[in-house]
Amino acid sequence: MTVSCKRIQIDTQGQGEILNVTSEIAREVNNSGVNDGTVTVFIPGSTAGVSTIEFEPGLVTDMKEMWERIVPSNISYEHNKAWGDGNGHAHIRASLLSPSITVPFVHKRLTLGTWQQIVILDFDVRPRSREIILQIMGE
Amino acid sequence: MTVSCKRIQIDTQGQGEILNVTSEIAREVNNSGVNDGTVTVFIPGSTAGVSTIEFEPGLVTDMKEMWERIVPSNISYEHNKAWGDGNGHAHIRASLLSPSITVPFVHKRLTLGTWQQIVILDFDVRPRSREIILQIMGE
Amino acid sequence: MTVSCKRIQIDTQGQGEILNVTSEIAREVNNSGVNDGTVTVFIPGSTAGVSTIEFEPGLVTDMKEMWERIVPSNISYEHNKAWGDGNGHAHIRASLLSPSITVPFVHKRLTLGTWQQIVILDFDVRPRSREIILQIMGE
Numbered sequence: 109m110t111v112s113c114k115r116i117q118i119d120t121q122g123q124g125e126i127l128n129v130t131s132e133i134a135r136e137v138n139n140s141g142v143n144d145g146t147v148t149v150f151i152p153g154s155t156a157g158v159s160t161i162e163f164e165p166g167l168v169t170d171m172k173e174m175w176e177r178i179v180p181s182n183i184s185y186e187h188n189k190a191w192g193d194g195n196g197h198a199h200i201r202a203s204l205l206s207p208s209i210t211v212p213f214v215h216k217r218l219t220l221g222t223w224q225q226i227v228i229l230d231f232d233v234r235p236r237s238r239e240i241i242l243q244i245m246g247e
Numbered sequence: 248m249t250v251s252c253k254r255i256q257i258d259t260q261g262q263g264e265i266l267n268v269t270s271e272i273a274r275e276v277n278n279s280g281v282n283d284g285t286v287t288v289f290i291p292g293s294t295a296g297v298s299t300i301e302f303e304p305g306l307v308t309d310m311k312e313m314w315e316r317i318v319p320s321n322i323s324y325e326h327n328k329a330w331g332d333g334n335g336h337a338h339i340r341a342s343l344l345s346p347s348i349t350v351p352f353v354h355k356r357l358t359l360g361t362w363q364q365i366v367i368l369d370f371d372v373r374p375r376s377r378e379i380i381l382q383i384m385g386e
Numbered sequence: 387m388t389v390s391c392k393r394i395q396i397d398t399q400g401q402g403e404i405l406n407v408t409s410e411i412a413r414e415v416n417n418s419g420v421n422d423g424t425v426t427v428f429i430p431g432s433t434a435g436v437s438t439i440e441f442e443p444g445l446v447t448d449m450k451e452m453w454e455r456i457v458p459s460n461i462s463y464e465h466n467k468a469w470g471d472g473n474g475h476a477h478i479r480a481s482l483l484s485p486s487i488t489v490p491f492v493h494k495r496l497t498l499g500t501w502q503q504i505v506i507l508d509f510d511v512r513p514r515s516r517e518i519i520l521q522i523m524g525e
Contacts, residue, residue, distance in 0.1 A: 109248035109387035111422045111524045113492050144250045146287050146382050148424050148488045152499035154440040161342045162293040166325035167335070174339050178317050178456050186444035196445070200452050203439040207502070210287045210349050210488050212382035214252050219380045221291035224346070241497045243424050243490035245384065245523065246250045248387035283389045285426050285521050300481045301432040305464035306474070313478050317456050349426045349488050351521035353391050358519045360430035363485070384523065385389045 112140040114242040120156075120230035122198075124172045128163045129240065130218075130225040136242050138216050145246015147218070150208040152239060155198040155232040157205030163225040175201055175231070198231035205229060213246070251279040253381040259295075259369035261337075263311045267302045268379065269357075269364040275381050277355050284385015286357070289347040291378060294337040294371040296344030302364040314340055314370070337370035344368060352385070390418040392520040398434075398508035400476075402450045406441045407518065408496075408503040414520050416494050423524015425496070428486040430517060433476040433510040435483030441503040453479055453509070476509035483507060491524070 114136040118127060129149075137147055149158050161167055185196025211226065212219045220226070230236060253275040257266060268288075276286055288297050300306055324335025350365065351358045359365070369375060392414040396405060407427075415425055427436050439445055463474025489504065490497045498504070508514060 109525060113422060113490065144252060144382075146384065148490055150488070150490050150497060152497055152502060154438060154499060154502045159342045160293060160346050162338055164326070164329070166327075166329040167338050167342075169325040170335050170339055171342060174318055174343065179452055186447045187442070188444075190442070190444040196448050199440055199445050200448055203437045203445075203449060203505075204452065204483070205343070206345060206484060206487060207438050208488050209345060210289070210347050212252065212287055212289050212380050219289060219291055221293060224291060224293045227342075241490050245424065247248060283391060285523065298481045299432060299485050301477055303465070303468070305466075305468040306477050306481075308464045309474050309478050310481060313457055313482065344482070345484060348484060349428070349486050351391065351426055351428050351519050358428060358430055360432060363430060363432045366481075386387060 109247050110142050112244040116240040118238050120236050120238055122230050122232040122234050122236055124175055125230050126168050126171060127228045128225045129228055133226055134218055137213050137244060140244045142244055142246040143216055144214055146210050146212050148208055148210045148243040149226060150241040151228060155195055155202050156228060156230045157202045157207055158209050158228055159205060160224050161227050162223040195233045201231045248386050249281050251383040255379040257377050259375050259377055261369050261371040261373050261375055263314055264369050265307050265310060266367045267364045268367055272365055272381060273357055276352050276383060279383045281383055281385040282355055283353055285349050285351050287347055287349045287382040288365060289380040290367060294334055294341050295367060295369045296341045296346055297348050297367060298344060299363050300366050301362040334372045340370045387525050388420050390522040394518040396516050398514050398516055400508050400510040400512050400514055402453055403508050404446050404449060405506045406503045407506055411504055411520060412496055415491050415522060418522045420522055420524040421494055422492050424488050424490050426486055426488045426521040427504060428519040429506060433473055433480050434506060434508045435480045435485055436487050436506060437483060438502045439505050440501040473511045479509045
């Protein structure tokens with residue numbers, strides 16, 4: 109059994125930006141020396157999340173509109189009253205989405221669908237440098 | 248340590264259908280030769296997701312109504328304008344829900360609650376044949 | 387490779403209460419004898435969920451308001467008509483949020499952000515005693 113922890117650095121623009129990190133994750137899995145197992149993709153921080161999507165411009169727009177609809181940026185948040193940083197909606201979106209997904213791989217290949225990419229959603233209201241943790245486990 | 252990858256085939260009707268796959272997963276875990284560990288339930292594709300629910304007809308209806316309320320099928324999606332397949336809402340629902348859950352098991356038994364079942368939600372607008380990946384890891 | 391299953395007991399008030407369980411989880415990871423790996427935090431039952439949040443009073447209030455907005459407690463649920471227990475919204479919220487997250491740890495330390503805590507959300511309409519499963523795996 110092997111545990112291999114890798115870290116990916118990304119710069120984001122925030123504001124709900126959606127970044128495709130599939131090729132970086134596939135490369136780390138391929139280079140890990142582990143043939144079969146899982147990669148847990150975890151983003152430290154409380155204003156960003158991880159999911160999968162068919163990464164094409166239409167859905168990127170649709171996803172941002174969904175977030176604005178269900179967790180609007182322009183309503184009142186207690187967090188903003190207390191801290192004044194204006195990112196209450198970013199925290200709530202991140203908590204609803206979740207900070208991690210776990211993706212199986214077999215013979216070093218992620219079991220993603222053909223049109224399914226792993227994405228980071230950065231909901232914060234300013235550009236951020238993010239570190240993504242990849243915990244690769246298996247044999 | 249053992250890694251055992253199993254695949255379950257299911258035919259769905261789409262349109263938000265919710266399928267109870269608990270007994271199939273429990274059987275694969277029981278037959279895997281692994282006593283204690285986790286099963287990661289992952290669905291390839293970008294229009295379906297995985298969760299748990301008390302699987303009874305009332306909640307199945309309530310769940311579908313929730314999805315129609317927060318990610319409606321009858322509003323405009325950029326994805327549909329570009330691709331014409333009419334399943335923009337299915338993609339957005341799947342991304343919000345997430346494609347995987349990880350469930351512990353102890354002495355070959357899933358640690359689910361008594362009224363908690365593992366379900367696949369297929370949001371696509373047509374019947375699909377789906378393959379679910381079970382990555383069983385432990386010792 | 388080691389698999390270590392720990393259980394945390396908590397008493398909740400329900401009604402969407404959000405409980406910070408980070409220190410309990412960090413302690414179990416630290417005491418597990420595993421240096422590097424993942425902890426899967428899983429809550430049995432179908433009316434509670436797990437996520438991360440910056441645990442401060444403003445966001446706790448904002449989170450409860452978000453749930454009331456997207457999965458209201460005061461609308462009609464088929465589950466309530468059939469079972470009369472009045473917790474249909476609790477089930478639907480739990481299914482949308484998900485019952486598990488998986489958090490990596492390195493040198494026995496969770497890879498959480500500085501202001502990111504692991505929380506249990508109990509959506510049920512009455513006080514509950516809950517058991518949380520921690521499946522700690524690694525080497």
